[in-house]
Amino acid sequence: MASVRLDHVTKIFPPKTIAVNDVSLEIKNGEFFILLGPSGCGKTTTLRMIAGLEKPTKGRVYIDDEDVTDLPPRKRDVAMVFQTYALYPHMKVYDNIAFPLKLRNMPKDEIDRKVKEVAKLLRIEELLDRYPKQLSGGQQQRVALARALVRHPRVWLMDEPLSNLDALLRVRMRAEIKRLQKELKITTIYVTHDQVEAMSMADRIAVMNKGRVLQVGSPREVYHKPKTLFVAGFIGTPPMNFIKTVFTIDKNEYVLSGQNFKIKLPRQLGELIETKKGLDKEVILGIRPEHIEVVEQPIEKNNIVEAEVYVVEPLGTETIINIKINDTIVKVKTVKEILLEPGAKIKVKIDPNKIYIFDPTTEEAII
Amino acid sequence: MGKAGFIALIILWLFLASVAVFFGIPLVWLILSALDPNASPEFKIPSTISMENFIRLGEPVSGVPPYMWIVNSTIISTLVATIVTIASILAAYVLTRYSFKGQSAMLTAFIVFRLIPPLILALPIMILYRMWGMMNTIHGLVLAMSALILPFTMMIAESFLKSIPATYEEAAMVDGCTRLGAFLKITLPLAAPGIATIWLLAFVTSWSQFVLPLMIIRTPSLMPASVGLQFFFGEYGRVEYGKLSAFSILYSLPVLIVFLIVQKYLKRGIAGLVTR
Amino acid sequence: MSLSEYLKDRFLEGTGARLLLLPALALIAIFVVFPVVWNVYVSLTNYALTGPRARIYGFIGLENYIRIFRDPSFYNTLRVSFLFTLFSAIIGQAFLGLGIALALRMREPEGILGKITRALKITASTLVFVAWIIPEVVAGYAWSAITSKGGLVSMLLGVNENIYVKYPFETIVVANVWRGTAFSMILFMAALEGIPQYIYEAAEIDGAGPWKRFRHIILPLISHAILVDFILITIWTYGVFTMPFMIVGPSGQGGPAQIWTLYVYYNAINVYEVAYAATAANIMFLIVLAMIIVYLRVMGFLRRWW
Numbered sequence: 001m002a003s004v005r006l007d008h009v010t011k012i013f014p015p016k017t018i019a020v021n022d023v024s025l026e027i028k029n030g031e032f033f034i035l036l037g038p039s040g041c042g043k044t045t046t047l048r049m050i051a052g053l054e055k056p057t058k059g060r061v062y063i064d065d066e067d068v069t070d071l072p073p074r075k076r077d078v079a080m081v082f083q084t085y086a087l088y089p090h091m092k093v094y095d096n097i098a099f100p101l102k103l104r105n106m107p108k109d110e111i112d113r114k115v116k117e118v119a120k121l122l123r124i125e126e127l128l129d130r131y132p133k134q135l136s137g138g139q140q141q142r143v144a145l146a147r148a149l150v151r152h153p154r155v156w157l158m159d160e161p162l163s164n165l166d167a168l169l170r171v172r173m174r175a176e177i178k179r180l181q182k183e184l185k186i187t188t189i190y191v192t193h194d195q196v197e198a199m200s201m202a203d204r205i206a207v208m209n210k211g212r213v214l215q216v217g218s219p220r221e222v223y224h225k226p227k228t229l230f231v232a233g234f235i236g237t238p239p240m241n242f243i244k245t246v247f248t249i250d251k252n253e254y255v256l257s258g259q260n261f262k263i264k265l266p267r268q269l270g271e272l273i274e275t276k277k278g279l280d281k282e283v284i285l286g287i288r289p290e291h292i293e294v295v296e297q298p299i300e301k302n303n304i305v306e307a308e309v310y311v312v313e314p315l316g317t318e319t320i321i322n323i324k325i326n327d328t329i330v331k332v333k334t335v336k337e338i339l340l341e342p343g344a345k346i347k348v349k350i351d352p353n354k355i356y357i358f359d360p361t362t363e364e365a366i367i
Numbered sequence: 368m369g370k371a372g373f374i375a376l377i378i379l380w381l382f383l384a385s386v387a388v389f390f391g392i393p394l395v396w397l398i399l400s401a402l403d404p405n406a407s408p409e410f411k412i413p414s415t416i417s418m419e420n421f422i423r424l425g426e427p428v429s430g431v432p433p434y435m436w437i438v439n440s441t442i443i444s445t446l447v448a449t450i451v452t453i454a455s456i457l458a459a460y461v462l463t464r465y466s467f468k469g470q471s472a473m474l475t476a477f478i479v480f481r482l483i484p485p486l487i488l489a490l491p492i493m494i495l496y497r498m499w500g501m502m503n504t505i506h507g508l509v510l511a512m513s514a515l516i517l518p519f520t521m522m523i524a525e526s527f528l529k530s531i532p533a534t535y536e537e538a539a540m541v542d543g544c545t546r547l548g549a550f551l552k553i554t555l556p557l558a559a560p561g562i563a564t565i566w567l568l569a570f571v572t573s574w575s576q577f578v579l580p581l582m583i584i585r586t587p588s589l590m591p592a593s594v595g596l597q598f599f600f601g602e603y604g605r606v607e608y609g610k611l612s613a614f615s616i617l618y619s620l621p622v623l624i625v626f627l628i629v630q631k632y633l634k635r636g637i638a639g640l641v642t643r
Numbered sequence: 644m645s646l647s648e649y650l651k652d653r654f655l656e657g658t659g660a661r662l663l664l665l666p667a668l669a670l671i672a673i674f675v676v677f678p679v680v681w682n683v684y685v686s687l688t689n690y691a692l693t694g695p696r697a698r699i700y701g702f703i704g705l706e707n708y709i710r711i712f713r714d715p716s717f718y719n720t721l722r723v724s725f726l727f728t729l730f731s732a733i734i735g736q737a738f739l740g741l742g743i744a745l746a747l748r749m750r751e752p753e754g755i756l757g758k759i760t761r762a763l764k765i766t767a768s769t770l771v772f773v774a775w776i777i778p779e780v781v782a783g784y785a786w787s788a789i790t791s792k793g794g795l796v797s798m799l800l801g802v803n804e805n806i807y808v809k810y811p812f813e814t815i816v817v818a819n820v821w822r823g824t825a826f827s828m829i830l831f832m833a834a835l836e837g838i839p840q841y842i843y844e845a846a847e848i849d850g851a852g853p854w855k856r857f858r859h860i861i862l863p864l865i866s867h868a869i870l871v872d873f874i875l876i877t878i879w880t881y882g883v884f885t886m887p888f889m890i891v892g893p894s895g896q897g898g899p900a901q902i903w904t905l906y907v908y909y910n911a912i913n914v915y916e917v918a919y920a921a922t923a924a925n926i927m928f929l930i931v932l933a934m935i936i937v938y939l940r941v942m943g944f945l946r947r948w949w
Contacts, residue, residue, distance in 0.1 A: 014466075053537050073540040086538035090556050103543035147542070157541075376756065379749050383763040386743055390770035390821060392795060393785035394777075400788070408794035450670075458667035465660050475939060480675050482935045484882025486904045487928050490911055490921060491678035494685055514674030517667060575778035577885045582912075593780045608788060615781040626776045637826070638833030 002064040002154035002187050003029045004050060009059035011045050019045040021211035022059070027204075030185045032178065036198040037208035038234070043191045044159055046208070050189060051157050052076050063154060074103075079148035080157040083164065085140045087132035087147075094128040097147045104151070118150045121180070138169045145177070149184070156181070156188040162197065174201055195235045199223065207231045229363040232286050232356055238320060240356070241292070241330045243285045247273055247357070256285055256357075259326045261305040265352050269367065273357055276366050283366065286356035289320065289333035293349045303352055309344045323348065397612050406609035420613035428607075429598040431587045433614055436595030440574055440618075443509055443591050448570040450513045451520045455565060456558070459524035460550065464533055474525070481518035485578045488515060493582040503586050511579055516572050520565050523636065527561035528554070564629050571622045592618045679928070686922040692915035700918070707922040717923065719898055720906040724881065724927075727816060727902050732880035735820030737872055740827025743771060745857075747828075748835050768828070775825030783889025786818040790890070807890050811900035815887045822886055823879065827872050834868035835861070867945055874938045881931060884908070903927045 004027040011020040020042040027033045035043035048054040050061060052073035060069045068076050079100070087096050094115060101111045119125045122142045132140055141161065148156060161177070162170045178201050181188050192198055198205050199219045206216045207230070215227045226232035232240045245256040245263070254270025256263045263285070265273070277283065298304045307323040307330070321332040321340060332348060340346065357366040392410070400406035401420055403413030424433045462470060492511050493502070501507035531554055539549035555562075577593045584590050587598065596618070599611035626633070686707050690700040711717045747764050751757040774782065790796045790806035797806050807814045838861065846860045884904040887895070893909040895901025901909065903923065911920035 014468075051537075051541055053540065072545070073537075074543040074545065078541060080538065080541045082534050082538055084532065084534055086532070086534040088535060088539070088553055088557075099539070100542035103548075372752075376752065376760065379746055379760065380763055382742070382746055383760075383767045386739075386746075386767040387763065387770055390767070390774050390824075393782070393789055393821065394770065394773060396789055396795065397781070397785050408788045408791035410789065410795035410798070450666075454666040454670060457663040461660050461663045467661065478939065479932075479935050480671060482878050482931070482938070483675070483679075483928070484884070484904065484931060486882065486884050486907060487682070487924055487931070488675060488678050490907060490917075490924055491682040491685065492674060493911075494690070494917060494921075495678060495681060510670070511674045514670040517670055518675075521667060571776075575780075577778075577780050577888075593778060596780055596784070606788075611784060612788075615778075615784055619777045619781050622776055622778060623773070626772075634829055634833065637829045638836075 003027060004155055004187065004189065005062040005065070006046070006050070007060045007062065009046070009049060009056045009061065011042070011049060011054060012057045018211050020049070020056075023208075023211075023213050024059075025206060025213065025216065027187060027189060030187055032181050032188045032190065032201060032203045034198045034202035034205045035189065035191045035208060036195060036202075036205050036234075037193065039193055041208040042211040043193075043208050047080075047157055047159055047189060047191045050155070051078055051080050076155075077153055078155040078157055079151065079153035080159065081144045081148045081161045083160040085132075085144040085161075085164075087140055087143055089132055091131075092128065093124065093130055093132065093135070093143050096132065096143060097128075097150050100147065100151045114150055118146045121149070122146045137165055138173070141165060141173060145180070149180070149186075152184075152186075154187065156186045158188065158190045160192055161190075162192075163194070170197075177201065196237065199235070207234060209234075225365075226286075226356065227365050229284065229286070229358045229365075232358070232365070236288055238289050238331045238333065240286045240288050241328075242358070243287070243325060243328055243330065244360070245283060245285045246280065247277065247283045248280050256283070256355075258285075258305070261325070262302065263305075263350055263352055263355070264302040269352070273366055277357075277359065282360055284358040284360050286358055287330075287350055287354065289331040291351050291354035292330065292332045293351070294321065294332060294334060294336070294338060295347050295349045298347055298349070303350050304347050305350060307346055307348055309340045309342050309346060311342055312338075312340055397615060400608050401612035401616050403609055406612060408608065420609040421617070423610055424614055424617070428595075428610075429587050431590075431595065431598075433592075433595065433610075435588060436590055436592040437618065439505075439589060439595075440591040440593070443505060443512070443580075444570045444573040446509045447512045447516060447573040448566045450509070451517050451569045452524075452562060452566045454513070454517060455520040455524035456528075456562060458521055459528045460554075462525055463528040464536070477518045477521050481522065485515055485576070489578045489582045492579070496583050502583055503589060505589060508580055508583055508591075511583070512573050512576055515576070515579060516569050519572065520569050523565050523568065524561070526636075527558060527565070531557050564632050567625045567629055568633075571625045574621060682921045682925055682928075685918050686925050688918050690918040690921075692911060692917050694915065697915075707919055708926075711919065711922050711926070716898065716901075716906070720901050720903045720923075723812065723895065723899070723901055724903045727812070727819070727883075727900075728877055728881045731816045731819040732823070732876040733873060735816065736823045736827050736876050736880070737869070739820060740824045740872070741831050741869070743767065743824070743828045744831035744835055745861075747832060771825045771828055774821055775823065779822070779885040780889060782818070782822050783886040786814070786821070786886065787890045790814050790818075808896055811891045811896035815890055815900050815902070818886055818890060819880060819883060823876060826879075827876060830868055830872050831865065834865040838864050870941060871938075871945070874934065874941060878931060878934045878938065881934070 004025075006023055006025045009020060009023045010018070012018050023042075023046060035046055037043045045054060049056050052068065052071060056069060060067055062068065063076060063078070088099065091099065097115045097118060098111050101114060106114075115128070116125070119128055122145055124139065124142045124146060127135060127139055127143065132143065135143065141164075144161070158177075162173055165173060174197060190201065202219055204216060204218055205222050207214045207222060209230050215222055215231045217225070222231055223235055226235065229242070233242070243258060245258045247254070247256055249255070250257065250262065254265040254267065254273070256265065273283070295304065305325055307325045310322040310324045310329060313320040313322070318333055318335050319338060321334065321338070323330050323332055323346065358364065359366055396410055399411070399413060402416045402418070403411075404415060404417055404419045406413070406420070426432065462474065488511075496502045496507055535553045535557065536546075536549040539553045540546060544552060574591075575593065576591075580591050580594045584594060587595065592614075596611070596614060599607050599614065687702055687704060688700045689696055689703050689706075691697050747768055749760075751760045787807060788794060792803060792805045794806070797803060800806065802809060842860060842864070843856065846856050851859065882904065883902070887900065887902055887905055888908070891900040891905075893905050893913055895905050907920045907924045907927070910923065911917045
């Protein structure tokens with residue numbers, strides 16, 4: 001159990017690939033912390049620097065306030081689950097799990113006790129006598145988890161551990177890993193590109209892109225208060241819609257005006273944008289698909305946008321309607337059963353209390 | 368089967384049979400003459416089949432019993448194979464597990480070295496050895512031969528280590544190994560079949576090498592089998608065909624056995640040139 | 644940090660790792676790179692194998708090069724080497740190898756006919772393979788014997804002479820085809836195996852007959868293999884020494900079969916003119932190098948585009 005701190009860490013791969021760019025993070029004791037981002041965003045490199053498999057070009061890494069930047073992996077007392085599991089093919093499951101303990105010169109009977117204990121925890125007791133090749137993907141995954149858990153490391157590192165499993169198993173293992181982590185209270189740093197995984201497992205999420213950490217917060221925070229356009233677009237399925245608008249005043253009211261629609265903003269919100277950005281400026285309107293409503297008979301004229309149905313994707317419990325507002329495709333999520341043909345003209349209502357406003361140049365959230 | 372199909376089959380048979388005959392004749396003659404005490408270039412079934420030629424290999428040829436040449440070849444090839452295996456594995460380890468400047472240039476250079484005809488090197492090595500006093504020395508031959516074979520084994524070692532993911536070593540390091548420990552405990556056991564293959568291929572390549580020993584070993588008692596074999600061609604064009612064939616077969620046996628073992632790997636290596 | 648700690652943790656992390664390259668690089672530097680350079684130096688002297696010029700030899704500039712370009716025997720060896728490589732590698736090994744590889748992929752009928760076909764395939768391919776792997780001196784010896792007077796070849800041709808004396812060039816060409824075909828065969832087998840079965844099936848459904856299948860499906864799909872094969876066997880055949888040495892001797896039966904490797908050996912060992920031989924070797928090396936560069940370019944191209 002430990003805390004982990006990254007202090008202005010930068011990793012440059014020669015000649016000049018900046019994989020991680022000035023990242024500072026603080027991971028608390030016992031926390032389930034997830035590094036989330038698209039492939040190539042630097043999340044795995046960050047994790048490998050915590051493990052000691054890569055050395056930062058700049059900055060320091062601390063575990064429990066001890067500077068481990070120059071320590072080799074074996075002296076950091078961390079354990080890691082690899083994306084490919086990295087089970088030693090020439091060792092039986094038992095020996096795979098026992099390997100870290102053997103390296104620490106633990107007496108044989110104690111090793112035996114610990115291996116069996118962790119095998120029981122992960123329900124792989126009957127697999128101990130097999131070779132990794134003889135196991136299914138899910139079983140290999142459990143063995144990898146067991147090997148990482150057996151010596152009660154200070155920090156548990158996981159690099160996309162579920163990405164090689166099929167969808168059904170993935171959902172099951174998600175819950176299982178979370179349960180284990182809560183039960184054992186091990187500080188866990190988990191890398192994934194799957195935002196659903198991140199939302200469902202993490203205590204806190206750090207969203208990364210292009211080597212930088214864009215936002216750190218609880219799943220609720222990154223979902224409800226995205227700080228940047230990227231975070232807003234990355235989290236949530238289907239992703240948030242973005243529409244170009246101009247922020248202006250019309251008939252004494254703050255509005256976002258698009259090509260053929262106007263959205264009236266509450267006064268408070270409007271004043272906030274005015275002070276932060278100014279009037280008559282181009283802004284990006286962000287709205288999640290679930291906050292757009294298809295209306296048949298509009299009662300009011302405001303906040304109604306005319307659109308054309310592009311394609312309809314029924315998903316069982318819900319339906320995703322892709323609509324075209326001018327030239328922008330916008331996704332609408334609805335639980336109502338709606339029968340619509342592509343090309344049909346419809347009207348949708350955008351809830352002004354649920355919108356996000358982004359600056360088109362800095363891509364940062366204005367509100 | 369239709370008539371056309373049957374004719375096609377006959378043509379296929381004729382083709383395969385002629386291939387077998389063309390490639391088989393020198394080999395069959397070698398076996399027949401080895402068993403014939405009165406062997407000659409003539410292609411004939413021996414009137415009496417005997418092992419006499421093999422037994423008579425105990426008699427000295429040019430003052431040296433032929434089995435000495437086999438012994439020499441064994442010593443030389445064992446040393447060469449061991450040296451190049453170790454050097455190749457070490458170098459391949461660095462080439463596959465680290466990245467540094469000039470790495471791909473180095474791999475390219477090894478391809479170039481591998482394709483240089485041995486004679487191009489044998490001539491200046493002979494000149495240098497005359498200066499260095501290394502003519503007629505086993506260690507001189509072993510070192511030069513190792514250098515000659517190294518580019519070939521290096522490429523095999525490199526492709527072999529590349530096929531073992533570095534993740535295993537990383538996992539071992541996180542589990543508590545040193546970098547060296549991870550290599551020794553994880554990668555080396557996994558690479559064992561590859562290492563054995565490299566050793567065996569290096570052994571037979573060295574075993575068959577001719578140009579280098581021809582140029583730098585002049586003393587009959589120090590010669591490997593490839594060069595010693597020349598002495599069966601007696602003076603005035605008199606050749607002891609029976610004994611020479613018997614010797615050739617004995618000399619070829621280790622090579623045949625090794626290729627039987629590594630055949631699959633070798634074919635995969637060649638296939639690697641055209642498939643991915 | 645103690646020394647053992649240092650060795651354990653730091654040594655293999657940084658520059659220390661590169662030390663592991665040392666044995667390999669040292670061997671290559673001393674016994675491959677340096678000799679090649681030394682050969683250039685020797686070619687600029689009048690060094691000889693024996694006699695006074697073996698002990699005291701001097702720098703004579705480009706004299707050897709001037710001499711060699713006036714030497715008819717050098718042009719002879721250039722011509723012989725070129726023809727040897729052309730006939731033996733491209734025309735012989737590559738085409739025969741492709742033919743055998745195709746034959747080995749022919750479908751086997753059911754029943755006893757199939758069994759015979761299969762047995763023939765195994766016998767033929769095994770013999771081709773064995774011819775390739777036995778030590779080159781043994782191959783050379785066997786060929787010199789069967790092309791001797793009274794041997795099978797002289798009987799078949801009805802010539803009661805040493806065939807390798809009467810037709811030295813043809814003998815080494817054929818012998819080298821015998822020796823080297825296996826490589827092309829295996830390479831083409833691999834290339835053919837790399838063509839997925841469904842492509843044949845699709846072609847058959849599209850109504851392509853055997854020839855059209857070969858011409859429009861197989862050939863384009865193995866064209867890269869053919870290219871790689873051509874270049875590699877050309878380089879190897881060009882550098883062949885042992886078998887011709889065993890069959891026709893260093894003089895190449897007085898010239899007609901004196902490929903450049905024999906020429907170099909002959910001048911160095913039989914005529915004692917080592918510096919002159921080195922000169923020839925350098926020129927020939929440049930030719931090999933050009934072929935190797937072509938090979939590297941082609942491989943680089945294939946890796947990128949194919």
